[in-house]
Amino acid sequence: MIAVRRRAVLAALSASPLVAATACSAGEGVDTGDDTGGTSGGSGGGAFVAAISAQPDQLDPHKTTAYASFQVLENVYDTLVVPDGDDLSMQPSLATSWETSPDGLTWTFTLAQGVTFHDGSPFRAADVVFSYRRIIDQDLANSSRFATVADVTAPDDQHVVITLSEPTPNLLSRIGAFKGMAILPEGVDESTLATKAVGTGPFSLQGSSASEISLERFDGYWGQAPDIGGVTFQFITEPVAALTALTTDQVQWTDNVPPQKLADLGEDDSVELGKVASVDYWYLAMNCAKAPFDEVEVRRAVAFALDREAITEAAKFDTARVNQTAIPQDSKWYYDYAPFTTDVDQAKQLLQQAGVSTPLTMGLMVTSEYPETVTAAQVIASQLEPLGITVEIQTEDFATWLDREGRGDFDAFMLGWLGNVDPADFYEDQHRTGGANNYQKYSNPVTDDLLDRGAVEPDEARRKELYDQAAKQIVDDVSYLYLYNPDAVQVWKKGVTGYQVRADKAVNFDTVALPS
Amino acid sequence: MTGVAVRRVLQAVVVLLGVSVLTFLLVHLVPGDPVRLALGTRFDQSTYDALRERAGLDQPVLTQFLSWIGHALTGDLGVSFRSGDPVTLLILERLPATVSLALASIVVALLIAVPLGTASALRPRSFLDGFGTVVSQIGISVPEFWMGIMLILVFAGTLGWFPASGYVPFSQDPLGWARSLVLPAVTTGLVSGSVLTRFTRSSVLEALSAEHVRTARAKGLGPRAVLNWHVLRNALLPLVTVTGVQLAYLLSGVVVVEIVFAWPGLGLLALQSVQARDYPVLQGAVLLFAVVFLVLNLVVDLLYSKLDPRIAS
Numbered sequence: 001m002i003a004v005r006r007r008a009v010l011a012a013l014s015a016s017p018l019v020a021a022t023a024c025s026a027g028e029g030v031d032t033g034d035d036t037g038g039t040s041g042g043s044g045g046g047a048f049v050a051a052i053s054a055q056p057d058q059l060d061p062h063k064t065t066a067y068a069s070f071q072v073l074e075n076v077y078d079t080l081v082v083p084d085g086d087d088l089s090m091q092p093s094l095a096t097s098w099e100t101s102p103d104g105l106t107w108t109f110t111l112a113q114g115v116t117f118h119d120g121s122p123f124r125a126a127d128v129v130f131s132y133r134r135i136i137d138q139d140l141a142n143s144s145r146f147a148t149v150a151d152v153t154a155p156d157d158q159h160v161v162i163t164l165s166e167p168t169p170n171l172l173s174r175i176g177a178f179k180g181m182a183i184l185p186e187g188v189d190e191s192t193l194a195t196k197a198v199g200t201g202p203f204s205l206q207g208s209s210a211s212e213i214s215l216e217r218f219d220g221y222w223g224q225a226p227d228i229g230g231v232t233f234q235f236i237t238e239p240v241a242a243l244t245a246l247t248t249d250q251v252q253w254t255d256n257v258p259p260q261k262l263a264d265l266g267e268d269d270s271v272e273l274g275k276v277a278s279v280d281y282w283y284l285a286m287n288c289a290k291a292p293f294d295e296v297e298v299r300r301a302v303a304f305a306l307d308r309e310a311i312t313e314a315a316k317f318d319t320a321r322v323n324q325t326a327i328p329q330d331s332k333w334y335y336d337y338a339p340f341t342t343d344v345d346q347a348k349q350l351l352q353q354a355g356v357s358t359p360l361t362m363g364l365m366v367t368s369e370y371p372e373t374v375t376a377a378q379v380i381a382s383q384l385e386p387l388g389i390t391v392e393i394q395t396e397d398f399a400t401w402l403d404r405e406g407r408g409d410f411d412a413f414m415l416g417w418l419g420n421v422d423p424a425d426f427y428e429d430q431h432r433t434g435g436a437n438n439y440q441k442y443s444n445p446v447t448d449d450l451l452d453r454g455a456v457e458p459d460e461a462r463r464k465e466l467y468d469q470a471a472k473q474i475v476d477d478v479s480y481l482y483l484y485n486p487d488a489v490q491v492w493k494k495g496v497t498g499y500q501v502r503a504d505k506a507v508n509f510d511t512v513a514l515p516s
Numbered sequence: 517m518t519g520v521a522v523r524r525v526l527q528a529v530v531v532l533l534g535v536s537v538l539t540f541l542l543v544h545l546v547p548g549d550p551v552r553l554a555l556g557t558r559f560d561q562s563t564y565d566a567l568r569e570r571a572g573l574d575q576p577v578l579t580q581f582l583s584w585i586g587h588a589l590t591g592d593l594g595v596s597f598r599s600g601d602p603v604t605l606l607i608l609e610r611l612p613a614t615v616s617l618a619l620a621s622i623v624v625a626l627l628i629a630v631p632l633g634t635a636s637a638l639r640p641r642s643f644l645d646g647f648g649t650v651v652s653q654i655g656i657s658v659p660e661f662w663m664g665i666m667l668i669l670v671f672a673g674t675l676g677w678f679p680a681s682g683y684v685p686f687s688q689d690p691l692g693w694a695r696s697l698v699l700p701a702v703t704t705g706l707v708s709g710s711v712l713t714r715f716t717r718s719s720v721l722e723a724l725s726a727e728h729v730r731t732a733r734a735k736g737l738g739p740r741a742v743l744n745w746h747v748l749r750n751a752l753l754p755l756v757t758v759t760g761v762q763l764a765y766l767l768s769g770v771v772v773v774e775i776v777f778a779w780p781g782l783g784l785l786a787l788q789s790v791q792a793r794d795y796p797v798l799q800g801a802v803l804l805f806a807v808v809f810l811v812l813n814l815v816v817d818l819l820y821s822k823l824d825p826r827i828a829s
């Protein structure tokens with residue numbers, strides 16, 4: 001019996017170390033990266049492995065709205081124009097130049113020549129017409145960006161003419177600020193676009209599985225050929241796993257970084273930390289169609305009771321900047337306006353003026369999809385307590401959250417707007433009366449008028465003035481209660497060169513080089 | 517025996533039908549709108565309507581259900597709202613990862629449970645028994661995600677023995693497959709193993725006190741022979757059932773472990789489908805889980821009657 005027992009225990013105890021030993025001796029090299037490099041046939045430079053936090057829902061650039069999809073597609077597709085990495089001003093890409101008619105209604109784009117799609121077909125003006133018509137005619141996810149477009153035509157192979165129903169000074173950012181406006185080859189089999197990408201970008205899609213998507217360098221690329229042989233995107237949801245994968249060389253780059261780890265990472269010599277103020281903003285919105293939040297004094301009272309520094313610190317550590325308007329400081333559209341100081345007495349006075357008796361209960365809807373809203377809500381709840389407002393935090397999954405937002409079934413909610421570039425992106429749909437995304441039901445004719453004029457004003461300085469005034473009105477009316485602009489935070493292996501963290505969080509690996 | 521099998525299969529079909537109806541209704545009762553979710557916050561009405569129509573969601577629920585069940589009967593589970601891929605393809609794509617993990621976890625669990633449970637039972641209240649109790653108590657109570665993260669930090673981070681996460685298909689690289697399997701399998705295996713250890717211990721204890729064991733001892737059989745022939749054979753019989761249930765549980769996806777280790781299995785697929793309100797995929801996945809449970813139960817029952825002739829008769 002003793003013999004049996006000893007053997008049994010040994011078997012149990014040795015199980016894992018045994019496997020460990022065989023696995024370990026079999027090769028120290030990390031195979032994930034080399035695999036792709038080996039099979040991609042890239043003639044120099046191995047593959048670069050990036051860990052992203054979610055799997056793209058699909059790869060059709062005109063249909064997806066998921067950030068994970070765009071992280072991949074950014075490297076595969078091109079747009080007519082593209083935001084500059086430093087200041088996000090629109091630069092030539094597939095269009096080398098453009099002209100606007102004096103009335104601002106006709107834009108003529110001259111296209112680059114010698115550009116080839118990944119399937120070998122040459123890029124022509126007809127491809128642009130096909131791509132834009134597809135978005136407009138099929139009412140795809142981004143069709144609202146073409147709301148003022150009357151027609152798109154190709155007078156010849158090298159020119160595209162966009163005719164507008166009203167002047168649209170931000171047309172360039174509408175068609176270039178993100179890859180949802182990518183150019184596809186005319187006649188491409190649309191049914192396969194969800195899984196097969198055919199672009200003109202520096203990398204072509206090699207293969208995808210439930211755990212990763214691999215791209216290989218496109219040798220026919222019209223721009224500067226990438227140094228690396230390809231990029232593999234691994235989907236790692238758990239931030240600790242993503243960071244461990246980075247420190248153990250399993251991956252070379254990730255943006256899946258928990259804010260509380262940043263201090264440690266700053267001291268880690270094996271990784272580099274990139275942090276740039278992003279063009280995203282986070283805010284709280286109260287229901288302007290529901291008493292007592294329909295009273296501007298009540299909304300202003302809440303605005304005076306909050307301490308944005310404390311909320312931001314709790315939600316983002318030191319990776320965000322407090323802001324009382326939407327547009328971040330680094331943008332040329334920034335407007336310096338911050339009327340609210342934390343002042344509970346003034347807040348109480350405002351509540352009195354509005355004739356609101358306390359205690360008052362405010363449901364605050366947040367979503368587990370964005371944990372920072374949950375954290376922020378807890379701080380907000382504690383800050384509104386002295387005012388006599390009891391915050392009831394309602395944490396929903398994102399589908400339910402959106403559903404309730406759409407139905408107007410809330411007192412207040414918290415969320416962010418991501419990837420804004422032009423001032424219209426920041427204000428128009430959110431604050432115009434009846435605007436597509438004006439869920440808080442804010443309505444002020446003064447704001448409407450300013451936004452309408454800003455949308456069509458061709459002179460940039462004048463346009464900024466109009467949006468500044470609109471911003472002031474929106475902030476004073478507390479249509480949104482703006483909180484902060486977060487940083488884009490990404491980390492990569494020491495020795496990786498040529499990578500730039502961008503304010504719009506577009507992820508481009510075409511200029512990256514691996515350590516030799 | 518054949519009669520039993522036929523009857524059980526027929527029962528299974530009825531259960532499956534019930535499961536499909538229930539799943540369909542429950543899935544549609546959950547608040548949240550897949551179209552709204554696909555469009556995100558920047559949503560405009562005409563796009564919304566177009567997408568909704570394309571997904572068939574503008575139809576009455578009954579029409580949707582009849583169309584779905586009609587197609588399902590012919591083996592067509594529809595296409596994913598999210599990716600447009602056929603549901604069957606998505607499930608088949610995830611199956612190898614899930615099966616690898618489930619089988620490896622059961623192996624780990626049995627490697628822990630049978631020796632430790634038997635040893636504990638042979639010397640009740642000994643140091644080893646106490647050790648076994650403590651270990652399995654820890655295994656049952658520690659959250660899987662915490663255990664997973666600790667294993668990642670130690671064995672992937674500090675020691676660098678295994679990859680921190682990810683799945684390598686066997687066909688692509690058998691060794692990489694094995695290495696990627698170890699940490700997630702140990703995480704789930706420890707939990708399943710803890711359950712099975714307790715079970716093995718009590719069932720060996722019970723077998724030890726049986727009349728025939730005393731008889732065997734009395735007629736002078738050696739301890740090892742008694743253990744092998746009279747105790748373990750009887751004690752491990754119930755273990756087959758419990759192992760079958762554990763395996764079914766593992767095969768239907770261990771969601772938490774799959775998230776921690778970025779393991780592209782069915783659990784992760786189901787979770788993603790719930791989050792995205794991807795009805796077709798969710799329905800397909802639940803249907804598959806039901807099939808797995810039913811089939812494994814059936815196999816266990818039939819195996820059981822094979823191992824223990826008393827049950828068959």
